[in-house]
Every structure is written in structure tokens, then in C-alpha cells.
Amino acid sequence: MLPSTMVEESTEILAHERVTESYYLLTLRAPGIAPRVQPGQFAHLRIWSRPDALLRRPFSIYQARGDTISILYKVVGKGTAALARMQPGERLDALGPLGHGFALPSPDGPEPILVAGGYGMAALYLLAERSPRRGIVFVGGRRRTDILCEAEFRALGWEVRPATEDGSYGVRGLVTEPLQVELQRHAAHRKLYACGPTPMLRAVARLAEAFGLPAELSLDEHMCCGMGVCLTCVVPVRTDGGWEYQRACTEGPVFDARQVLWEIPA
Template sequence: MLRAVMVDESVEVVENRPAAGSYHLLTLRAAGIAPAAQPGQFVHLRIPCCGGALLRRPFSIYRVRGQTLSILYKVVGQGTAALARARAGDRMDALGPLGHGFSLPGRDEQPLLVAGGYGVAALYLLAERSPVRGVLFQGGRSRQDILCEEEFRALGWEVHVATEDGSRGVRGLVTEPLRRELERGGQGRKLYACGPTGMLRAVGRLAEEFGLPAELSLDEHMCCGVGVCLTCVVPVRTETGWEYQRACTEGPVFDSRVLLWEVPE
């Protein structure tokens, strides 16, 4: 897992377009942040047109091209609605790259990626930079929540899709085809996942059941993004018991074996 040097810079909007349904793709020219970004890290954006009332918002770094980086986001409230109105040439303040990211698979490992909804955004850079190709298991409520499927196929990854309503791929949760794949057996398998907490918990349980290593990127509320406010702490195991760690600095990526999904009494 890697951590790069943090940069606070004014970035320029290169493109901001609809991707699918209520999802959008934003590309920023970020000469200081983009070249340093590692898979699984994020940027904290101060969204324009919102005045000083709103805090920065964290977004996974989806793709990097030279001095530009892209993020995938869903319009769900005032902040992301304002972000969707940004146009090419607009500027905003960005802090990044932040967080503790994924480690790249070894050449003797078979990576299995598990994405829920726009959690896929945190996994694309990992898939692109991986020295070996593996399998992506992608899930969502409906077909509109399945993003970047063809982009992963273009990288040479096998893709399995599951939707809860059956409108794309198989009907059901993404962990169901994942389980079937794990039951087939295989050497050197390692799980990487990003998505809703319930999905991550299920992936962690499967990793434990099959005796596999897993790296999970947690989707926690982050206010400051730099470990000061302590709003994103999660309980983790330690050699002497357990403690809270910050998802924005010690995470968002954690080894599944150290995560405690409930605070011990």
C-alpha cells in the first residue's frame, strides 16, 4: 500500500460530462496531484458555486493521464449537483492525493476485484497498473449502476456483472458470483474491493472463509480528509486488542483481517 506527497492546488476543469444515469465523469488538470496518485487514493475537492457553507468532498481517483485525473461521481445532493454544473475552464481547489491506497498484485497472484456501484472508480487505476490481469465482479441495484464495464474489458480483464433487479448480468448480489468463482479454487488469489459497507463486510467474510488475503476500501464520511477531525474513524484489531484508526489517513484501504465491523464491548 502506498502513500504519496499531499498537494493543495488550484485545478482546472477539462471536461465534465454525464456518464450514465445520474453519474458524471469529471476530468481535472492537476499537475501536482495527478502524477503522484496511486491506486485507491482520493482527492478532496472544494466545490465551486457553493459558497463557504459546504466542506470539501472526497472522491476516488478513477483515472490518471499525465497531468490530468478523472473522478466518477453521482449527483445525490447540493454539493454534487453544484459539481455537475462545472464547465471546462472552471477552477476549483483540490487537496491530494490522499489516503492509504491499494498494493499492486504480484506477478504470481490472481487479483479478483469486487465493486459495488461507483466503488468501481477506486479500482480502475489498480486494474490498469496491475502487472497481471484478473477478474472484476461488479454489482449494483440496476443496469444504471454498472459503470466502466467496457473500460475494464479493454484492459483485458474478465468482467462479471450482477444487479439486484436483474436488468444487467445475473440477478442478485455481486458476492454470489464471487462465491461461485472462489468455490472453483485456484492459486494465488487475492481480493480487492470497494463499495457499500454491507458488501465489504460480505467480501471480508468470504476472504476469511476461503483463507484469502483481501484489501478493502471503506466508504466512510470524511470531513477534513487529513486525519484531524476524527469523523471517519473505524475500529481495527491490534496486537494488544483494538483501536480506532482514521479512514482518511490509515485508510481508506485496509487489510480485511484487521477490520472490526462492530465496536467490541
């Protein structure tokens, strides 16, 4: 039995386009899911064209407008390669929206600072779109083609500061390096929101702690069921009595950075 906030439906592919060398934008008609989506939640898709792919694939919901949702994804394996070959008019079984998302910034609260690595931008777009105040988006990637959605975030009124490891665009280096410079310049009354590879999230958590800032992190964990049953996506988090495992698909994927244990105590 599905929770009342979750829907399983057969969705129609309305549009499917290649954005860069490895990234694709998929738009689905999902009237049951779209109105329920909160920033940071995800959808679990079953790819029918892969009969050997028994498990669904989790994807951050990039946009939710009217009766449609959009998924921005990267081809990383057989499942996403099969998804990339699907055409408008074909159908996908979708389950969503799933997970605990981001808390929206308040109009008079801390200035939001978003930090994204690669397709982490997809998980942050709805937050940026629905935030009552604008801030800065730090986005990083290995090279220029990994910098996604820059124009879309600028169109919302956000300042975008890119960084690439090879120096092909923006600042050369890791995205957390210009973030640290900015926080050294001014850190008071700011809050960090981040999504990306685990090493980046760990670095953001350390910066938040060093500067005494609140931070919310969307953890990128492997998932099977997406509903908290299989326990394959658990992460260690602090509790009043010590620590425990919590499920990234239900208690997360967004966690308070102060909760996350990056190393399990001996």
C-alpha cells in the same frame, strides 16, 4: 503544513460529461497531484459555487494520466449536484492525493479478483490499469445503469462479470453471490480487492475469511478534513493488543480485511 506527498492546487475543468442518469465523469488539469497518485487514493475538492458548503468532498481518483486526474462520481446531495452543473474552463480547488491506497499485485503473486459496488469501480480502475497481471472484476449494482466502466476494464484485458439486484443485466442478485460461486470453484492463490457499500465490504471480508484469502477493502466513510485532524472518519481495527480506532483518510481508506472490526467489542 501539508505532507510532501500531498498538493493543494487550483485545478481547471477540462471535461465534464454525464455518463448515465446519475453518474458524471470529471477531468481536471492537476499537474501537482496527477504524478503522485497511487491506486485507491482520493482527492478532496472544494466546490466554490456552493458558498454554504464549507467542507470539501472526497472523491476516489478514477484515472491519472499526464497532468490530469479524472473523477467518476454520483450525484447524491447538494454538493455533488452543484458540482454536476460546473462547466469546462471553471476551476476547483483540489487537495491530494490523499490516503493509503491498494498494494499492487505482484507478477508472480496471487491472482487479483476485484469486487466493486456502483462507483466503487472508480477506486479500482487504477489498480486494474497498473496491475502486472489480469484477473476477474465482479461489479454489482441495483440496476443496469449502476454498472460502470465495463468497457474500460475489458479494454485493459480484465474479465468482467456484472450482477444486478433487479436482474436487468448480468446475474440477478448481489455481486457477492457470483463471487462466492467462483471461489467455491477455485480459490487457491487468489487475492480480493474491493470497494463499495459497507454491507458489500463486510460480505467480501467474510468470504475472504471463509476461503482463507487475503483481501484489501476500501472503506466508504464520511470525511471532513481528509487529513486525519478531525477524527470523523475513524474505523475500529484489530491490533496486537486488542483494537483501536484508525482514520480512514490517512491509515485508510484501504485496510487489510483481517484488521477491520465490523462490530465494536463490548
